[in-house]
Amino acid sequence: MFEKRTWIRLPRNVVVGHGVLGQTIEAVSELHLTGRPLVVSSPTPHEVAGERVVAQFEDAGYDPSEIVIEEASFDAVQRVIDHASEIDAGFLLGVGGGKAIDITKMAADDLDLGFVSVPTAASHDGIVSGRGSVPEGDTRHSVAAEPPLAVIADTEVLAEAPWRLTTAGCADIISNYTAVRDWQLAHRLKNVHYSEYAGALSQMTAEMLVESADSIKRGLEESSWIVVKALVSSGVAMSIADSSRPASGAEHLFSHQLDRLVPNGALHGHQVGVGSIMTEYLHSGQKGKWKDARDALAAIGAPTTADELGIDDETVIEALTTAHQIRDRYTVLGDGMSEEAAIEAATVTGVI
Numbered sequence: 564m565f566e567k568r569t570w571i572r573l574p575r576n577v578v579v580g581h582g583v584l585g586q587t588i589e590a591v592s593e594l595h596l597t598g599r600p601l602v603v604s605s606p607t608p609h610e611v612a613g614e615r616v617v618a619q620f621e622d623a624g625y626d627p628s629e630i631v632i633e634e635a636s637f638d639a640v641q642r643v644i645d646h647a648s649e650i651d652a653g654f655l656l657g658v659g660g661g662k663a664i665d666i667t668k669m670a671a672d673d674l675d676l677g678f679v680s681v682p683t684a685a686s687h688d689g690i691v692s693g694r695g696s697v698p699e700g701d702t703r704h705s706v707a708a709e710p711p712l713a714v715i716a717d718t719e720v721l722a723e724a725p726w727r728l729t730t731a732g733c734a735d736i737i738s739n740y741t742a743v744r745d746w747q748l749a750h751r752l753k754n755v756h757y758s759e760y761a762g763a764l765s766q767m768t769a770e771m772l773v774e775s776a777d778s779i780k781r782g783l784e785e786s787s788w789i790v791v792k793a794l795v796s797s798g799v800a801m802s803i804a805d806s807s808r809p810a811s812g813a814e815h816l817f818s819h820q821l822d823r824l825v826p827n828g829a830l831h832g833h834q835v836g837v838g839s840i841m842t843e844y845l846h847s848g849q850k851g852k853w854k855d856a857r858d859a860l861a862a863i864g865a866p867t868t869a870d871e872l873g874i875d876d877e878t879v880i881e882a883l884t885t886a887h888q889i890r891d892r893y894t895v896l897g898d899g900m901s902e903e904a905a906i907e908a909a910t911v912t913g914v915i
């Protein structure tokens with residue numbers, strides 16, 4: 564008997580463009596979501612877009628409520644769950660960067676409520692994914708979460724966000740190259756399930772972004788359009804895989820470890836970008852493609868060195884040698900790098 568089964572959960576409405584934040588009610592009512600909307604955001608996104616979303620619901624006769632969270636943590640998820648239960652929320656909207664969106668999709672999953680993703684920055688590829696990424700103690704959890712029923716990505720809002728957020732989104736996409744290489748390696752060495760479709764989509768997304776590098780420029784709204792489409796595509800790859808594997812390999816483990824060592828350090832996308840220069844070197848050696856990764860990042864103005872991340876050399880080495888401990892995910896780091904090997908990789912690639 565044929566036993567294979569797959570269940571791919573994707574958004575129904577992906578609304579991208581100039582001023583589409585003003586179409587929130589339309590996008591939501593088309594989904595037949597009922598009850599009180601709960602808008603979840605973090606402090607700046609609350610000012611940039613959250614207030615406007617709440618005002619639209621008020622004008623349309625809904626009875627919205629809002630909660631502002633400060634960080635991505637299980638405590639924050641619980642606060643949202645408690646607030647949603649208190650007000651008897653009917654559905655949730657996550658308005659903000661990766662952290663606010665992750666918290667909302669995890670709370671929505673627990674509450675069994677619909678969730679709408681409203682990114683205010685093109686800084687990460689969790690906009691569409693059905694995964695949540697949260698640190699806890701010495702580890703980093705990638706947990707199944709509620710994928711959005713709709714995405715409302717207003718390119719006017721995204722283009723007005725600080726430029727570094729957009730370059731971080733580009734770097735999160737460029738890191739897909741090494742993430743897929745790690746995934747294939749884990750498939751060959753550890754028989755980890757590999758999805759050809761998800762792997763190919765993730766790689767193609769990175770290729771298309773790199774080919775568009777000339778059009779990704781500060782002050783051009785078109786750039787936000789290009790980047791957010793890539794972020795959506797990368798999230799779809801994660802949804803197809805039902806795992807963050809297509810977009811998260813050793814370069815992400817390195818970044819997660821940096822988050823532990825230097826809380827509030829550099830942006831997620833910038834860290835994974837620098838990580839991918841070094842993990843590409845580990846995959847393909849000195850004459851390999853690590854220079855392509857570095858040049859692609861440099862072309863869009865993302866950091867390529869520890870200095871540009873604002874992180875000292877010792878911390879980079881500590882993160883590299885301990886990254887494999889973060890999570891049970893086999894990558895090119897294997898069972899860990901020696902300090903000498905880490906210094907060699909970081910030095911040859913010019914990261915330190």
Ligand SMILES: NC(=O)C1=CN([C@@H]2O[C@H](COP(=O)(O)OP(=O)(O)OC[C@H]3O[C@@H](n4cnc5c(N)ncnc54)[C@H](O)[C@@H]3O)[C@@H](O)[C@H]2O)C=CC1
Nearest residue numbers: 607660661662683684686687688689692694695696724831
């Ligand atoms: N679940 C998933 O599949 C994925 C999750 N992530 C997670 O997302 C997080 C990284 O996302 P980020 O967006 O970099 O972090 P973030 O949510 O902390 O946002 C970065 C900063 O940008 C600010 N910001 C957002 N929109 C703004 C705007 N329009 N104007 C001015 N400032 C604005 C925020 O207030 C924050 O200070 C990490 O926790 C990472 O693990 C990243 C990729 C995929």
Ligand SMILES: O=C(CO)COP(=O)(O)O
Nearest residue numbers: 688696705807810811815
């Ligand atoms: O950041 C991600 C993909 O870009 C998600 O990855 P994690 O599963 O490592 O949190």
Ligand SMILES: [Zn+2]
Nearest residue numbers: 688735815835
């Ligand atoms: Zn990422």
